[in-house]
Amino acid sequence: MSNRYAYLGPEGTFTEAALRALKPDAPAAQFVPCNGVDMVFAAVRRGEATGGVVPLENSVEGGVSATTAELVNGDPLLITAEIAVAVEFTLFARRGTALPDVKRVATHSHALAQCRGWLAANLPDAEAHIVSSTAAAAQSVAEEPSSPYDAAICARIAGERYGLVPLAEGVGDRAEAATRFIYLSRPGTLPEPTGADRTSLVAFLPHDHPGALVELLTQFAVRDVNLTRLESRPTGDGLGTYCFFMDADGHVAEARVGEALMGLRRICKDVRFLGSYPRADAGLGHLRPAARISTTNDDFHEAEQWLARIRAGRVG
Numbered sequence: 559m560s561n562r563y564a565y566l567g568p569e570g571t572f573t574e575a576a577l578r579a580l581k582p583d584a585p586a587a588q589f590v591p592c593n594g595v596d597m598v599f600a601a602v603r604r605g606e607a608t609g610g611v612v613p614l615e616n617s618v619e620g621g622v623s624a625t626t627a628e629l630v631n632g633d634p635l636l637i638t639a640e641i642a643v644a645v646e647f648t649l650f651a652r653r654g655t656a657l658p659d660v661k662r663v664a665t666h667s668h669a670l671a672q673c674r675g676w677l678a679a680n681l682p683d684a685e686a687h688i689v690s691s692t693a694a695a696a697q698s699v700a701e702e703p704s705s706p707y708d709a710a711i712c713a714r715i716a717g718e719r720y721g722l723v724p725l726a727e728g729v730g731d732r733a734e735a736a737t738r739f740i741y742l743s744r745p746g747t748l749p750e751p752t753g754a755d756r757t758s759l760v761a762f763l764p765h766d767h768p769g770a771l772v773e774l775l776t777q778f779a780v781r782d783v784n785l786t787r788l789e790s791r792p793t794g795d796g797l798g799t800y801c802f803f804m805d806a807d808g809h810v811a812e813a814r815v816g817e818a819l820m821g822l823r824r825i826c827k828d829v830r831f832l833g834s835y836p837r838a839d840a841g842l843g844h845l846r847p848a849a850r851i852s853t854t855n856d857d858f859h860e861a862e863q864w865l866a867r868i869r870a871g872r873v874g
């Protein structure tokens with residue numbers, strides 16, 4: 559079977575743009591649009607797709623709950639790649655619609671969160687409706703006359719794909735907004751370390767006690783592993799019970815990352831490893847500074863060998 563890549567569809571989503579950037583040589587026939595993030599996970603889990611792309615977090619709105627919920631609770635999949643995509647929002651409508659005619663605007667929840675300021679200033683009386691993706695919003699607006707919506711906030715490519723006309727460009731409140739997308743694979747071989755990798759995991763605390771989070775963070779700090787993201791999420795087991803999403807610099811094949819994960823495993827009720835994969839921002843010049851003396855990979859290996867030697871009775 560040739561490769562098939564599932565993504566949050568329909569055609570024209572930001573997720574499709576992310577997939578195209580991740581698989582530039584794949585023919586469009588291999589792209590499989592899905593109506594929800596959960597369906598992308600399901601297609602990969604069932605083996606109907608080789609891999610899948612979903613949004614993980616946005617620089618303005620934060621984590622995408624549907625994705626984090628699947629990563630925490632669903633059958634495990636591995637993150638094997640990531641990409642950051644700049645998101646620019648355009649308001650599109652059917653030909654003949656003028657801005658004052660727009661009473662109902664449809665878009666994805668993360669797009670709405672990033673366009674609230676513009677909507678309040680320019681369409682204060684319009685109702686906002688959340689749909690499964692920005693391209694689904696554009697597709698629905700195009701279904702005249704039955705569409706319940708007058709306009710969609712979506713990518714330029716989506717508006718054009720569904721034959722709509724732009725009413726306003728750049729309707730996002732933050733010009734520099736970017737979204738991080740992840741590529742999911744079934745568990746198997748990890749990507750090779752590249753020297754600029756990221757490791758993602760979810761940690762479940764054994765029980766609530768003072769300093770529990772400090773203990774978690776200490777596992778990384780003492781091994782000089784930089785954390786780039788920490789998000790607490792409800793486990794679903796009742797109010798006040800959380801798990802912690804963590805992204806750390808480095809690959810699990812590296813000694814200090816591996817040891818930090820072993821430390822976590824010892825102190826946590828459970829740790830779900832989500833993957834080690836190349837960082838999207840590698841080469842942008844803001845990677846971690848060189849490891850301090852005593853925390854390089856060589857230092858870890860040397861210390862391991864030293865322990866083996868003294869355990870064998872060889873001193874010095």
Ligand SMILES: O=C(O)C(=O)Cc1ccccc1
Binds near residue numbers: 571573574666690693
């Ligand atoms: O709806 C889309 O086009 C998506 O790919 C999800 C999304 C929505 C808003 C910002 C980034 C990703």
